[in-house]
Amino acid sequence: MAHQILILAVPGVQLLDVSGPLDVFAEANRVLCREVYHSRIVALEAPTIVASSGVKLLADDVLESAAGGRETTFLVAGAPDAADRTLSAEQGKKMIALCTQSRRFGSVCTGALLLAQTGLLKGRKVTTHWSAASLLAARYPETEVSADALYIMDGALRTAAGVTSGLDLALRLVEEDLGREVAQDVAANLVMFFKRPVNQNHFIREQKTSLSGRSALQDLQRWTLANIAEVTTVQQMAAHIHLSVRHLTRLFHQEIQITPGEWLEAEKVAKARQLLESGELPVKAIPAASGFSGVDTLRRAFVRRMGITPAAYKKMC
Numbered sequence: 634m635a636h637q638i639l640i641l642a643v644p645g646v647q648l649l650d651v652s653g654p655l656d657v658f659a660e661a662n663r664v665l666c667r668e669v670y671h672s673r674i675v676a677l678e679a680p681t682i683v684a685s686s687g688v689k690l691l692a693d694d695v696l697e698s699a700a701g702g703r704e705t706t707f708l709v710a711g712a713p714d715a716a717d718r719t720l721s722a723e724q725g726k727k728m729i730a731l732c733t734q735s736r737r738f739g740s741v742c743t744g745a746l747l748l749a750q751t752g753l754l755k756g757r758k759v760t761t762h763w764s765a766a767s768l769l770a771a772r773y774p775e776t777e778v779s780a781d782a783l784y785i786m787d788g789a790l791r792t793a794a795g796v797t798s799g800l801d802l803a804l805r806l807v808e809e810d811l812g813r814e815v816a817q818d819v820a821a822n823l824v825m826f827f828k829r830p831v832n833q834n835h836f837i838r839e840q841k842t843s844l845s846g847r848s849a850l851q852d853l854q855r856w857t858l859a860n861i862a863e864v865t866t867v868q869q870m871a872a873h874i875h876l877s878v879r880h881l882t883r884l885f886h887q888e889i890q891i892t893p894g895e896w897l898e899a900e901k902v903a904k905a906r907q908l909l910e911s912g913e914l915p916v917k918a919i920p921a922a923s924g925f926s927g928v929d930t931l932r933r934a935f936v937r938r939m940g941i942t943p944a945a946y947k948k949m950c
Contacts, residue, residue: 711742
């Protein structure tokens with residue numbers, strides 16, 4: 634029996650959120666020389682969908698009449714304006730029915746913001762595009778949002794981070810259905826990583842640190858960033874504004890909900906990443922320039938934050 638793939642595409646959909654997964658499933662069909670996957674695009678209402686790029690898609694079905702089943706995977710594609718789109722009550726009910734009828738359901742990119750409106754993400758672990766992760770978490774606090782994962786599987790639920798990670802998710806589904814070897818062949822034919830050696834943090838482009846909290850904390854953050862190579866401990870930070878480490882920790886928790894140690898490590902990794910990308914310094918000089926005591930300390934923190942070693946990251950820059 635063929636696996637049915639249903640992808641809901643709203644007006645203004647990100648084209649690659651739809652075409653990327655579809656190409657993975659189509660390639661699996663070519664590898665096996667038979668139609669293992671039968672893919673269909675579903676529209677909210679009008680069958681002609683204009684993507685954010687201006688390309689027009691002709692849907693195979695509309696949401697009202699679409700049907701899931703035991704071998705169906707239902708995915709909701711994202712759109713640049715997904716945060717501003719509200720599903721009608723009827724659309725929400727139909728999406729819930731499709732999700733519960735299907736073997737698997739989920740979203741690609743900001744499609745998670747649409748899927749969350751059904752209530753089906755409550756108590757679940759999900760991911761979405763890094764730029765929408767905070768918004769998703771704020772709107773749906775009972776959903777556990779991972780801002781760095783490329784894709785997440787939670788029971789029958791599947792979510793992919795952003796745009797090209799829809800291909801990663803589709804490849805994982807092929808691996809589930811058809812095995813590792815077929816999935817590896819699909820990845821090779823599409824010239825993509827079978828498993829990418831990075832997480833979503835690799836792609837986040839936040840060049841300026843967001844300074845948060847009361848003015849004393851902001852002043853401390855600015856001073857620390859200006860002296861990142863010399864500030865190696867939280868004790869130094871606390872001493873700079875004449876506070877105990879315990880008091881500083883309370884202040885950080887109160888204002889930005891993390892410890893000063895977590896903040897300091899994140900900023901040191903950000904500095905190391907900037908230096909790796911710019912090529913300003915030889916690699917051996919980067920630990921000291923970013924405030925780490927040595928190569929091993931930098932490596933452990935970098936892997937913890939970025940999911941990849943500094944050496945591997947440098948090769949990808």
